[in-house]
Every structure is written in structure tokens, then in C-alpha cells.
């Protein structure tokens with residue numbers, strides 16, 4: 001059985017723009033987020049409060065976040081925070097929703113956070129505790145849930161262990177990341193079943209598929225059939241990860257919306273406004289969107 005409504009967690013402004021070679025001007029980012037909101041998206045990941053040398057593309061978080069203040073009442077604007085320093089920066093600006101980001105593999109934990117898996121979890125613990133005490137919502141990302149560029153296939157038990165740790169820490173929601181886009185539907189079904197068996201509530205699981213091998217939509221449909229109702233996507237298919245070679249863009253929000261609306265599933269998104277936004281951003285970036293739906297609708 002499929003859900004009647006899906007909540008889209010839009011990551012284009014964060015996951016998308018963090019992977020651009022050039023730095024997008026702060027004003028353009030602010031307009032991008034406003035346009036995404038005007039197209040009906042209600043959860044729009046805005047930026048990251050990470051070390052500016054690690055992700056220079058998002059080093060303007062302090063300047064950007066206040067430009068989104070007018071959206072605060074109607075749009076949920078999650079931001080990434082790797083540690084207490086990041087949480088301080090986010091809370092100081094009034095962020096109400098933060099995300100920590102763990103890894104299922106040691107290689108990516110090291111590359112992305114300069115920590116082992118367990119050191120990273122220890123770094124997140126006080127972040128989650130303090131964020132909850134401040135009544136902020138907390139998302140826990142988990143990267144490399146299916147395959148890892150250095151380690152290959154990732155054992156399910158490793159993924160389940162870190163998911164449990166994030167839930168036990170107090171994360172309100174998990175986002176299962178196929179960071180390099182290698183997963184296929186059988187793996188998605190198997191992992192969701194394993195998490196269910198381990199007592200992780202499906203209602204608290206979101207999925208985050210990159211589309212490297214063109215499997216993101218099939219994987220999403222599989223997740224929906226397993227009861228998942230939160231899906232991450234990025235407008236126009238922007239994205240990747242600077243610390244994971246071979247990661248390309250996320251599932252394009254337009255491709256997702258096309259499928260969901262075709263299935264009669266409500267998203268609240270106005271597809272033509274969203275497509276126009278991705279077309280506008282593609283002009284700024286100087287290259288066409290990789291999304292098939294954006295291309296199809298733009299040439300009509």
C-alpha cells in the first residue's frame with residue numbers, strides 16, 4: 001500500500017550547492033530558497049554550519065540564514081551541524097531544526113568528519129541533547145548505507161547499529177543516505193526490513209538517494225511500499241558530496257514529484273513553478289539540469 005501523502009525534504013540548497021565548483025552568491029541562494037518555498041516545498045534544508053574550510057561553498061551560512069527569516073513561520077529550514085560549535089552558530093541565528101550526519105563506514109567518517117564512526121557519534125551526542133533541550137527538531141543522517149567508494153558493499157549490521165545509536169541519542173528522524181547512488185531496490189527493501197526488526201520505527205525513517213546509477217526513483221518507490229513517507233530530493237537534481245568521490249546529484253525533486261503525482265500521492269508542490277526554479281538555477285550555474293522531468297517540461 002502506498003501513502004496518500006509524501007513529505008519532501010528538499011536538499012538542493014545544501015546538498016546541491018555544497019558540491020558546486022563555484023561559490024553561488026548568497027543573494028542567489030536566498031532567492032533559490034524563496035522560490036522553492038513558493039513552489040510549495042515546506043521542508044527546505046538551507047545550509048550547513050560546518051568548518052568553512054571543509055565546505056567553502058556554504059561558508060556564508062551566517063549571512064544566508066537571516067535572509068530566510070520571513071519564511072520561518074511557514075517553512076521548516078533544517079541546517080547541518082557536525083558538532084557543538086556548529087550548533088552554537090545555528091542556534092544563535094534562531095535555527096529550529098538541525099541535522100547531525102553520521103557514517104556507516106569508517107572510511108567516510110574519516111574523510112567527512114575527521115573522526116572514527118564512534119568518535120563522530122560521541123561528537124553528536126551533546127549536540128542532540130542540547131538541541132532537544134532547546135526544543136529544536138533533530139534529524140540524523142546516515143551516509144554510506146548501501147555502498148562505500150573505499151569499502152564496497154556495506155554490511156547491513158553496520159548500518160543498523162549506527163541507526164540505533166542515532167535513535168537512542170534522541171534524533172527525531174533518520175535519513176538513510178545512498179551517498180554514491182549505488183543501491184538497488186532489493187537492498188533498500190532488505191535494509192528497511194532489518195531496521196524494522198531492530199525496532200527502528202518506520203515513521204521516523206526518511207530516504208536520501210543519490211541518482212548516480214539511475215536507481216533513485218525505483219529505490220524510492222520500494223521505500224514507499226515499506227511505509228516510508230519522507231523522501232529527500234534536490235531541485236533539478238543538483239548535488240553530490242565533496243568528500244565522497246563518485247557521488248553525483250540527488251534524486252531530482254521534479255522526477256520525484258512527477259512519479260508521486262502520477263501515483264495520486266499528494267506533495268503540495270506546484271511542479272511547473274519548481275521546474276521554472278530549477279531552470280533559473282541552471283542558468284546561474286551555466287549548465288542544464290540533469291533531471292529528465294525538468295528537461296521534458298522545459299522543452300514543451
Ligand code: HMG
Nearest residue numbers: 049050051054082085086112113114141143144177179241
Ligand atoms: P576538524 O578539523 O577535526 O575540526 O574537523 P576540530 O574539531 O579539530 O576543530 C578545528 C578548528 O575548526 C577549531 O578552530 C574549531 O573551532 C573549528 P581553532 O580552535 O583551531 O581555531 N571548527 C569550526 N568552525 C566553524 N564551524 C564549525 C566548526 N567545527 C570546528 N562547525 C569538522 C571536524 C566536523 C569540523 C569537519 O570535518 C567538518 O566541518 N566537516 C563537514 C563536512 C561536510 O559538511 N560534508 C558534507 C555534508 S555530509 C553529506 O553531504 C552527506 C549527506 O548528504 C547524506 C548522504 O548523501 O549520505 C548528509
Ligand code: MG
Nearest residue numbers: 015179240241
Ligand atoms: Mg547527500
